[in-house]
Amino acid sequence: MIKSNIAWVTDTTATLSPEFIKQHNIYVVPLFVIFGEIAYKENIEISSTAFYQKLASAKELPKTSQPSPGEMLELFKEIKEKYDHVIAIHVTGALTGAYNGAISAAAETGVDAFVLDSLIGSFPLGKMVERAVALEQQGKAFEEIVAEIKSLPAKGRLFLTPGSLEQLHKGGRVTGTQTVLATLLNMKVILKFHEGRAILCDKVRSHKRAIAKMVDYLEVEKNYVKEVTVIHADNLKEATQWKTILQSQFPHISFSITELSPVPGTHAGRGTIGLAWLGE
Template sequence: MNNAKIAWITDTTASLSEEFIKKNNIYVVPLHIVINQESYKETIDITQKEFYERMRKEDSKFQTSQPALGDFVNLYSKLKEDYDYGIAIHASSLLSGTFQTSVMAAEMVDFKLVPLDSLTGSYPLSFLIKKGIELVEKGLEINEVVAQLNGLREHTRLFLVPSNLDQLKKSGRVSGGQAILASLFNIKPILAIEDGGAKIKDKVRTEKKAIAWLINNLKKDLETKSVKKAAIVHANDLERAVQLEKLVNETFPDIETELMMLITVAGVHTGVGTLGLSWVSE
């Protein structure tokens, strides 16, 4: 199937640049952002920056929802005309129903689809897509491409440090009592997207300790594996993100860095000012 015409499909949690999407003919299905029951298509009706600015200013209810089944049905009906099959790499199926909806739509219109549950989102998801495209261009068979990408999933790291627990409390991820205690004692939870789900990895007392924790975890991975690039993710707090990037550059001069806005699916729970570090070990 090396000469087959392949379509690449993903969703807006992949944080791919417009330039990369166009260059590689990637079809990106947007997730929906819901503010006080009003729905917006991410990156089309509202940018991630606009979303975080509204979250900072408004006392509204912020939610996200997966793409509608119809969005995928329409896309796959069109792709069926021009492509032999599609490779869909989506956000973790434990964090969003996008993956399941994508698979269902392909079955409905009889479009041949190779679906891959990334078990992550944000930078690691974009990494898997780029890697997949690179492997296909090298002429690897599709089953080998899928096997390699599946193997990389356990080496993805995405750690997030919320600036405060207000949004986690609103979204029901922590109780009010825990949030008050944490703010009194200045406790910072460190969240990880791991095995497809979100979990609290650790709790530290200050932001300085949280940053040190992130750097140490990258150091640990470098003892046994190689990391070519790290992404500094932020929920519309460029100033702190640049400071973290500078620290990563000074500590690991051989690692390339990229600044990236945090995907809104995560930001809805962690809030404005969240800072994080992400990489994939090879």
């Protein structure tokens, strides 16, 4: 059997379009969201729309889970039979086990693999995959692609003002002290990803100021950015309004709207909104 050159692997938090996945034969490993005793593969067995509807009426907050080691191992065994190399790009390894699972599966199967920790997730992760695939389309060899994409994690940006501090606290994403302080003072917080973790970077007095602060971050980097997404969790109306305003304010940037997939949406909470991009 003649093998193909590079197998591409990522996970469901990347929110890649079905068309892109099919066109480039991307292997997408599912993460899980768990309601009670039932586990769903995000974006496969439960859509974002269905997830947020279910979340709104849930008596208990759902939990999340990484891919099983066995599932990742079977995937890499399959890939080894068909491809010479693997490039896997996953959601931040600081918050879930997909990255470490891929490293373990590659080592156990002996496949020639490069596994990249994106240090982020969602839109920036998906853009890393798209840029890496584009390098292959340009005729770059495996080693050349690996050398170029190593710099991508440092260019990813994701800022969020969460819809639920309670969910962040219960999920271990923010400390109890910070949660209580922000609630008592009726403050809005802004999270950003730094070295793979979501950290609290700002506290402001209103939602409007939180939005303005995130725009300030974009203003600083606007000359190095071509695409930005307004990211949200069941907050399409505000995301659409904000996108229109931003498109007028930054006419050289292409804006889109992305809904957080169920796993990050579980922790951020309904109503979350933010900005994300991958710098040039």
